[in-house]
Amino acid sequence: MRLDELDTPALWVDLDVMEANLDRMARYTAAHGLALRPHIKTHKIPELARLQLARGARGVTSAKVTEARVMAEAGVDDLLLAYPIWGEKKWERLRDLSHRAKVSVATDSEAHALAMAGALGPEKTRISLVVEVDLGGGRTGLAPDGHLEKHLLGIARAGIPIRGLMFYRFHVENPAEGGMARLGEALAGALEAFRRAGVPLETVSGGSTPTAFFSHLLPGLTEIRPGTYLFNDCNTVDSGGAAWEDCALRVRCRVVSTSVKGTAVIDGGSKTFSDAPRFAGAGFGRLMQAPEVPCARMNEEHGLLDVSASGIRLRPGDLVDVIPNHVCTTVNLHRELFGVRHGLVETVWNIAARGKIH
């Protein structure tokens, strides 16, 4: 089947670009002796997790037990739940998951570790913990200050084996010119507290796509968890993590109306792209056929291209491709991802873990 024949909106990936992205990250992590544990929130597709593992990834990262379960059923045997999993039903699923794969769970409080240990009972040693520290993300994680050692000892009392440390810092200013060095100082303080507390540090896990290729500048880091890197998107480019030609994922849409002067309406809106805002500027994506045309606004099923200042002549029925602002929330809205090479559909993947909210 040709790309042109797909019903719109259609989520598709340029396989050449995606494979180059996968290869580049695999080469980088191998060259620097870093383990790679990609976050599968981006693609939610077991077959893509397998491509990552085949290129040397140690395991995968997930935020949800149900999402991780989909990966385990597809044979992924090493899972980090980078989230403080909380709730009776979740802990039941977690116990079940621990019989299918090696499972670690993030925690950032004694309260959480104790509650989870209580629910898991004697099976609590089937999983391990990574303790999250906050190195400037300001979301979750313990501060790397004088209280960290005490918190670590509290978490250790829960009796779930501790495997190491994780942090999430999405953005670092000027990573090459001092940004990573400053992050490294904060990390060193946290590592020191772990050593004082006598807590194992088998894994020191950090990183996201925008800073991935600066990870070797962080002494002590053993693993990174980028997600977006296989697809990339407008926000990865805006944050300096990729170039436009590295953006592999697009949504093919059709122009359905040009009746309002200066506007071409496409059949994708916030239920196709998500309403993720653009980091640098406004609008809902980048039009591949005419990057100068602003993807100005969206409603649920309408995308409004502002063609008022462009020479482009779009007619109802025309097909266009849009690079989303944020691929992770876009992919989550679709059932299928089409793998395309040179205009031909080579593969169709079921987005098996889409919409898994528990």
Add this chain to the structure above:
Amino acid sequence: MRLDELDTPALWVDLDVMEANLDRMARYTAAHGLALRPHIKTHKIPELARLQLARGARGVTSAKVTEARVMAEAGVDDLLLAYPIWGEKKWERLRDLSHRAKVSVATDSEAHALAMAGALGPEKTRISLVVEVDLGGGRTGLAPDGHLEKHLLGIARAGIPIRGLMFYRFHVENPAEGGMARLGEALAGALEAFRRAGVPLETVSGGSTPTAFFSHLLPGLTEIRPGTYLFNDCNTVDSGGAAWEDCALRVRCRVVSTSVKGTAVIDGGSKTFSDAPRFAGAGFGRLMQAPEVPCARMNEEHGLLDVSASGIRLRPGDLVDVIPNHVCTTVNLHRELFGVRHGLVETVWNIAARGKIH
């Protein structure tokens, strides 16, 4: 089952509030002799469409053929596709749908009407058209100017029976003090062009939730298509279409971390609420237990409550309820909606048309 026992995040609706919302709209439209054709994009649940029909709705509105199909399979027999449906596969599905229900489709161009008629072939008279005019929405629709009559004659040449006019105007400034009167003047101009062109006007369909209760101020209007009114949300309240006590839909979340000072993190982010922005102000919703606490920012699976200026003491494990900014994009992310009365789960609805993008 008690609401407290649901796994989080859980999408739930207060049935008393929802039923009052349904009753109010039914009473209003009946009192003013207006037909009600609710847009099912909001709930995507056949059982809720049936509740709307049981209260006198004439039929339903949908944007997607696949979404309409779900409704037709549940027995809904009168469907308006308020969207310029375009594409071979969609037209095939449309033909099939026309054997299951009475179907109208919006159009705003001769190009669209001709293309669709060509694809439907001899079956084109099984459906009907409503011609969309743009009365200030600036999205789709023909301008109500001197060219409208010519456009109408062009659309009529496609040979699909025309049933009337529709428009979509989400927001009207000061509806009671002149806003609706000005909209009425624009509508009158469009109606006049229809009469001059000799095009039938069986239906004159307009309206959305924010302006729904001002619809009687529009001479000539026969039908309204509100969607959000049964649930309401922050943006309905911000736009003056409802009060906080009319907001029936909430997401129950759990606090999973309070390790970062001034912050409580809940287990719902942009994959639970969508990233829909708030009309008036920032943030991702309204916390029912403490409306003064800003729902400050979101990542995909994290919602960050800013508790720095509040007396509220949230602990990991606590449950909270959040009214979303935009219910339509929120519901689309979930598989189930729990109907709750006085803290007890009375019903579980499958969101059968969620994620239908074609």
